[in-house]
């Protein structure tokens with residue numbers, strides 16, 4: 001495989017997904033750090049040479065650049081046990097990864113970022129006004145996950161897939177955004193299962 005470099009900010013769960021995927025697969029991954037709080041992903045150089053969307057993570061594969069965390073995880077894991085061989089199960093895995101990006105991350109990760117890293121006092125009036133709706137939507141995402149895990153260990157099939165890794169990244173640190181994980185017992189048990197996987201690495 002080509003040399004793999006992760007352009008990242010270690011605070012970011014989206015970046016952690018890729019590190020966790022690489023670790024579970026035993027793939028060597030170099031790391032290049034940026035500070036998003038200082039706008040280091042918005043410089044003309046970053047926009048021109050790494051990601052015109054101005055965001056990390058970006059997985060560099062040789063001389064090519066792949067933004068979007070779930071796409072990068074898929075690049076690393078294709079052909080491994082983290083991606084189901086069955087066609088329907090593979091699509092179902094993608095379904096949970098899209099759920100993560102639409103229902104989960106914009107609420108749970110955003111509240112973590114706003115409340116834990118920016119601080120409520122420094123939020124704009126527009127951001128403050130969005131907190132209640134994001135709280136409700138984030139709780140709904142966690143409740144959906146809890147219901148899905150009521151009678152199963154993993155989101156798709158009977159082993160860990162990228163659906164689990166993608167959802168794990170911001171779920172296991174959701175309390176930093178003010179979510180009460182103890183309200184979601186099945187999710188808590190699943191978090192422990194992931195942390196026990198061989199090769200698991202914690203978030204920095």
Ligand SMILES: N[C@@H](CCC(=O)N[C@@H](CS)C(=O)NCC(=O)O)C(=O)O
Pocket residue numbers: 012013014015036039041042054055056057067068069070101
């Ligand atoms: N959908 C993207 C989201 C990427 C994203 O929102 N990145 C954030 C950090 S988690 C970022 O780079 N923020 C800095 C900025 O927007 O300037 C993914 O899954 O990779």
